[in-house]
Amino acid sequence: MDKFTDTIRSLNEKLVAGQVTAVELVQEAINRVKADNDIINAVITLDEENALAKAKASDAKGYSIERPLQGIPIGLKDNILTNGVITTAGSKMLADFVPIYDATVTERLEAAGAINIGKLNMDEFAMGGSNETSYFGPVRNPFDTDRVPGGSSGGSAAAVAAGQVLATLGTDTGGSIRQPAAYNGIVGMKPTYGRVSRWGVISFASSLDQVGPMTRTVEDNAIMLQTIAGYDEKDSTSAPLEVPNYVASMKDGVQGLTLGVPAEFFDDAVDPQVKEQVQAAIKQLENAGATVKEISFANLKYGIPVYYIIASAEASSNLQRYDGIRYGYRAENFSNLEELYVKTRTEGFGDEVKRRLMTGTFSIASENIDDYFMQAAKVRMLIKEAFDKIFEEVDLIVSPVTTGTAFKIGEKSSDPIEMYMADLLTVPVNLAGLPGLSMPVGFDDKGLPIGMQIIGDRFAEEKIYRAAYAVEQVNDAYTKHPAE
Template structure:
């Protein structure tokens, strides 16, 4: 059977009925990867032998309807540790690093029976928005290979969009799940900070990073999040809350939901095609029973500077460990300890990582920390308060994911600030720690996907899924896939 147009639930039913097997699904996934990977380059490394071994064990165990992920091939972003499979963070610094244990989210997926086929490409250390900064070369957008797939979870988005696997995991620090999901026409969820364990995830910015699922449909996404969510004693930021039955409640509708649409989400910089597509999708939500109001969301102008000060400062701290001594890339021709540090980091990190490390180190230097990092923290609090005031009266906030559809490779190569500004609509969610989802809403004149962003209150992913599923039923963008 061909499974690329099937949902995870449909595949589970086929496995239970004996109409297919995990081995057949994995073999078809690798056949699809072999056919498309030379152009897409969604993966850094593949684990075919391990995947087939796990698939055989899954078939021997047998299937049931209460384990929908068992036997399903998935991809994992290459900054999430996987026992026995190289984890590089798309950097020369970790080119040869093979972990000896799994991240908590991988433990949960394996316990659910999911089959890991490989590690997906990304921007180096998750620093980027186009997957162009990977040491192993860029991933291409399955809809048009001249365009970026977004980032930093570009490989995780592209592999799902291209039909290589059925689901993947990404990480979102400032939009790195939602923006590539928008650019490649899939569903991407950034959960509430603390909903999913970060233990075993290579840190970029610890107060912002969050792992989340990337899938073709809302139902598949709900199944994935339900599987990986939950408290973890190994992660001090993990919330001690029960995991709702996301995969059971997403069909309950949005009759009576109050939806806020911030004017600032449609301000300067958002192109007209994006506005038109998202506004049409918002009207469809209204037709499904939601009450939609236009509102003000203050402090939007500060999101980008606040985000890049905080994220770069935390990156500067987190990446200090890569010094050429303990593990990672080590320069061979160093003449002193200081020379070893300098050469190992200079040669091991790419330009974008070094740019952010320099920015972060500057902002937390003793003579600058009060003027930059501390001030950014205060404004971050104001941004959180702005969202809290809105959620006192509304169930959801909606708007575009990005100012436009995907752009061409090299378009912002000489102007990194232009790339940073494109995160305007996604970084507020990370700064506030809120959950947010991107799903397809339509297409631009070039046939490239445009996504709508649905933001929920803290730990209210259920309402997001209900709205997303309601929209999915009346908006056919999710039904279209790249050739």
């Protein structure tokens, strides 16, 4: 397996032709993790024995082009349940938690023959924008190990960027797939809310969370989403809709598509180098046949405050279950039940989780809920309606993913507000339940990746992949990788 040029499709062809075996691919992926994980820290749990056993069984079955994921080593963010394999959510609270069943997305990847080699580092309970809040230490960006990989799916992004695996799953609550994908120069898709089952995924904010793929190329990303998408009766928010053939349709081009470019996403808060590279990629789409139209999204400024009220409130509710009683960390030396609860949560949660739980609990307290949570819910509807109006005029929205490139470890961790603003351009997508993709389109003068965001209407992933694939054909940013 070539560390950076092979794809899911090319490896599938080699497996079918007998030029390589799954055992060889998986062993190579394991070796790479062992070689550089002390530096990058992308993997929390390496499931070596199970992965090699599954690879051996896969080789015994044989291969076909109809099953492109069979025998391919992948990784899963550590908030996605894996039966019999520790799942920590990046927290001391779940440092020894072993699930007794698989998440639906885990089941679907296993059924497709993909081989999970391990669980990937993340911000604690997915709360963070830099992957510095993990109980297991920060993940480092393979392009510059003094810099963050983004969060909360930083381990999922770094593992792909470093060439440890070809594909991973992350979760996106306010940009946690797209932002680290941009910082690491890879492709990350946050699907429409309801397109992918959340069953068996440890919750942060239930009305915002969504699982999605992170890969090196657009086609690999489409293959992954094709596999995990679709209705799941175990998830009450799952959409009972047919899943299009993303791989087949992505080559249809952008002729006839109208792209909206929101002026507010290119204001003075965005680094000039980011603007330049994204605008050049938009021009490439225009040259490929798309119509480009300037639009306005005046509600952008409300996204961050609305998001952090709603997300923190839902987190406050979801994380009540971690009380030291049924599973997870339990404090010692307590004298009564209340002291057990307080000591367990004080010792088991990190500072960022505590900060958001306190914020969320405050905003939904009976004396505050009308002033905070209910107001945020109303503005959320205004954001959704603004997107609905825009999509009456355009097919897709294109913008930067982030206001800048990856920042240095420790640079923003002392200022939560500055850290939260890193999600300025991504959170509106989650608030409206829309799909959004990040793809690499260039680099800044430090050699750090720059990502472009492509946003679609609900369940318009097919159009997003068409635009992303069209850019990838004329933009070579995805071929440039971290120095060995």
